Amino acid sequence: EFDYIVDAIDTLSPKLALIKGALDRNIPLVSSMGAGAKTDPTKMEICDIAKTHHCPLAHMLRKRLHKIGIRTGFQAVFSPEPVREGAMILCEEQNKKSNTGTISYIPALFGIGCASVVIRGLIGEM
Secondary structure, eight states: OOSOEEEOOOSHHHHHHHHHHHHHTTOOEEEEOOOTTOOOGGGOEEEEGGGOOSOHHHHHHHHHHHHTTOOOOSEEEEOOOOOOTTSEEOOOSTTOOOEEOOOTHHHHHHHHHHHHHHHHHHTTOO
């Protein structure tokens, strides 16, 4: 039995599977969205997944969630900061992944945001 789930998966399919599993089992969940290509820590936001904006990972996740009938129901940590030009290395070759540069403090900040959601959820403030 779990009190809370923190999703910090960057790959869409396993992220979707974890979220669906948590929601199906009524386990509270917070999900970290894309920290890559972001540099401004003051832009971090926490809200329901339905209200996320200007985050490519959250956008792709919402589309996949909508296909399975999920539109809301868990908190997301994200940044609406525009993706910095030159921070993404796109690869068109088959079986090759694109790369997105990530500065060290943004994933840490998102982790702190997730921890905040968990603690506030456990003490009844969320």
